[in-house]
Amino acid sequence: MKHTGCTQPDVSNEECMTLREDTKRVELKAEQLQENTLEELVEDSPLKSLDSTSQITCIMLNLKNYLRRCRVEVDSASRADLACIVTGAISGATLDAVTESINTTFK
Known part of the structure; x- marks a missing residue:
């Protein structure tokens, strides 16, 4: 269900929606950073060859x-x-x- 307004009477819909968009943008950036970190941790490394x-x-x-x-x-x-x-x-x-x-x- 898409949220289209703010339920707080002292906050305008525009401010509320701006805050929502900013939050989504920051959360997406955090997820991208997590994915990049995980990819770095599991990068293919050459296997050590045993005699x-x-x-x-x-x-x-x-x-x-x-x-x-x-x-x-x-x-x-x-x-x-x-x-x-x-x-x-x-x-x-x-x-x-x-x-x-x-x-x-x-x-």
């Missing part, structure tokens, strides 16, 4: 936490399967390095 050893370490820690929360026991067959999956997922990873990390992580 394959660091990636393996991160994956192992995440897998360990996830499997523990799911109450999954990791047997030797599962370790071998995980080693193949992780090796395939990380460029430059070797099956030996991943297997060693799995054996260390899931003692």
